[in-house]
Amino acid sequence: MTALPTVGPGTPPRADPAAAPPPVVPDTVISDEIRVVGMVWERELIRYVRTRTRIVSGLIQPVLFLFVLGYGMSGLVGTTGGFNFRQFVYPGVVAMSVVMTAMFSALSIVWDREFGFLREMLVAPVSRVSLVLGKTAGGATVAAVQGTIMLVLAPLVGIRLTPLLVVQMIALELLMAVAMTTFGVFVASRIQKMESFQVVMQMLLMPMLFLSGALFPLNGLPGWLTVITRLNPLTYAVAPFRQAVFAAQDLSPAAQARFPTNVTLFGFTLSIGMELAIVVVFAVVFFVLAFRGLSRTE
């Protein structure tokens, strides 16, 4: 595949010396594909930075949940061993902001389709894997940044941040964001119309968030609801996140019992490693589905 035919001496003369003909290259060049991933990633970041309303609106909803729901429910739930509902819900709310940003970023593919830019990407002589990788990396970066901004709220609700915890949280945010961005790209690749976008956001994202353990513990739910929560990939992303946050606090045994963080599957309590492995599996599956969704020819 190295000696490819080129258009021979019949090529018309070119006026501009800078306009050298493109080099004859094999169909896929790894370094070119890496450049593409980087460029798609960069575009996500440029767009994120440029739309300040998105940054602000991406913060408002989690803040609302943290403080409004946090204070509202605190009265009901009360304080156990010096630990209250706001502290319980904090990691869930951070996860929520990561998930929403990641999904929103991925679903911008629907916008790209509507405004034609998707076509510019899809007709380019590059691998769709690179496009999905770039999109995933971009969405994940943006989401992790958004989640990291949420860390400044920690002291306000009495969550203690240690350097280790900050590193752990950012790492977990990235993993969660990757999984949710690939999921979002997969969903977006199936959405043809803008109108469907809102419906998907409402019908998919909100139930996924509510049934992930982000806002309330998943134990003691009725059986059918428990099944749904265990099918929800977010469940396995939120649990280690909360476990990491709780591990950095001085939680009394009473508080630990009151606010459980473990996920059980078939009566078996999953370790953090298993939960993370499940998230990785989901991410890989969604990535393949996203790639296939975008690979369908027009």
Added chain:
Amino acid sequence: MKTDLASEHERSGVAGDASLAVDVHGLTKRYGELAAVDGIDFSVGQGEIFAFLGPNGAGKSTTIKMLCTLAHPTSGRATVAGFDVSTRAKSVRRHIGLVFQEQTLDDQLTAGENLQFHAVLYGVPHREVEARISRVLELVALSDRRKDLVSTYSGGMARRLEIARGMLHTPKILFLDEPTVGLDPQTRALIWDDIQRLRREEGVTIFLTTHYMDEAEYAERIAIIDHGAIIALDSPDVLKASVGTDTVAIETSDDEAALASLQRAGYTVERTGSGLTAFVADEETAVGPIVAATGVPVRTVRAHRPTLDDVFLHFTGREIRDQRGEAVPMMARARGARRS
């Protein structure tokens, strides 16, 4: 790979394939029973401006999609820039520029960022990117708007930026699908200045589709396509000549006398319902001498040169769809022209 392609060319009996920008044999695209494109043959030389002219739904876009590897041919063969569209899709794409009917820019990015993105997608070597971006922006006279968001651009500017972007990776062929649809006449003229400049300065082959007659006039050769088949293919002048010569129609106070004097002066003249029609080589220069040679007072003069409208009507027996106005007089003119 090289030998494969060469032998493939030999088998199909096509000589000098690589010297042609586009080479198409029996290209067909079926959607179920419907043949959107029905076994067309044509070729486009390098550096040529070639137009596909036809009404909406004639098969123009389907053809362009197959040539750009966005749709698979049902049968037939096409090579673009020397690469087979069925087996070397990526190579074809790398060597062509594409400007779609609908806008495909990211309007939240600046013009420069859109071009940067494109340069990476098409593997423009890193050290050449900057020079290429400056160059193509210069070609469409948008250098001073490089740092502006595309959302601040007018429709015409966005279209010119898309043309610049299509040229960024130095394609051999630039495909323009209805390049000026929906734009005002002034902007259309501006865009055609751009297209001709980049053809002149970059030596690129231009392949366009249009349903505007006046736009097809810019092409060196036109393929008229209707119901998925090419029904005429030649230069605009030859096509126009094929439907008749220029005419000068006059109405005088005494047509009998005028007819006699004009025939004496050596003109080919015919009586028509309302007056006389002289068949001339060039209507513009013939009007004066004819009026002078009439010998009687002339009431009206109408000079006509066959247009692509006449050509289209001649070959299809009807007007191009969604054409504006003047249906009846045009038919009459075409009938007159065909009689000659």
